[in-house]
Amino acid sequence: MAFQELESANQVTDKLSGWWETFVDNLPNLGVALAVLIVSFLVSKLVYRAVLKLIYKRINQTSVTQLIARTASTVVVLGGLILALVSLNLGKALTAMLSAAGVSGLVIGLALQGTLSNLISGIVLSFRKNISIGDWIESNGYAGEVTDINLNYFVMREADNNIVVLPNRKIMENPFKNFSKTTEMRITLNCGVGYESDLEKVQAITKKTIAAHFDQEELERELEFYYTEFGDSSINFISRFWIKGANGLDKLRAKSKAIIELKKAFDKEGINIPFPIRTLQFDNALPLSQKPEKAFSEN
Secondary structure: OHHHHHHHHHHHHHHHHHHHHHHHHOHHHHHHHHHHHHHHHHHHHHHHHHHHHHHHOOOOOHHHHHHHHHHHHHHHHHHHHHHHHHHOOOHHHHHHHHHHHHHHHHHHHHHOHHHHHHHHHHHHHHHOOOOOOOOEEEEOOEEEEEEEEOOOEEEEEEOOOOEEEEEHHHHHHOOEEEOOOOOEEEEEEEEEEOOOOOHHHHHHHHHHHHHHHOOHHHHOOOOEEEEEEEOOOOEEEEEEEEEEOOOHHHHHHHHHHHHHHHHHHHHHHOOOOOOOOOOOOOOOOOOOOOOHHHHHHHO
């Protein structure tokens, strides 16, 4: 029994002695690894600040600039960690860590597929030149001013001051119309006049009225007028003209002004803008003495 206890004590002593010798032998490598970690940490701070200043010149969104800067900083720290493990001759441990990270990354990516999609879409939208904060756009059935492009969602303010929040991937996957990227837009005005009207006179008055309030020569554009159909109560036409505008509100104002001025001009010239009229005609007058039930059965 005493012999077994002595043998166990010798084994423990040998094990501790081996660990100590290994520690002393790897002490220089441990110092190098510690120095690499400290340097990489300090360098990551400098990289974070430098990337933050560099990216902010192109992107004014704090969330996106911080994400990019932190990503660059994390890459530096991970690089330092890998160098430290290599200096400690822990290649097998490093390989195991990378394999585990790959499997974990796959599982996390599948679980957060929608979130990652919105995140990547938000980053891409931040770099796109055809859409930016302050633009007036129309997308996914909504129209308004872009107030924020966050990492996960896209925010618009509609003309009625309502806030619309959409996932970033919805903007990336669907087409959108940006009114702010052009300084000119074309307005289409629909109207109709009575069948008794002089159509050439109507055309001349319409073009003269619109040209008087919306200068087409300055924009180097042509004012268009076309009759489109014989309607139920009117002969319908469209008139298309150009204005200087960059959002939906400018379009509404111009169209409203054109309607007001055209109505004034037509009233002055006695031109009728008819509205649908329904005429009820009773050909078979029934005697007052006749009962409705009998009349209904006879008819």
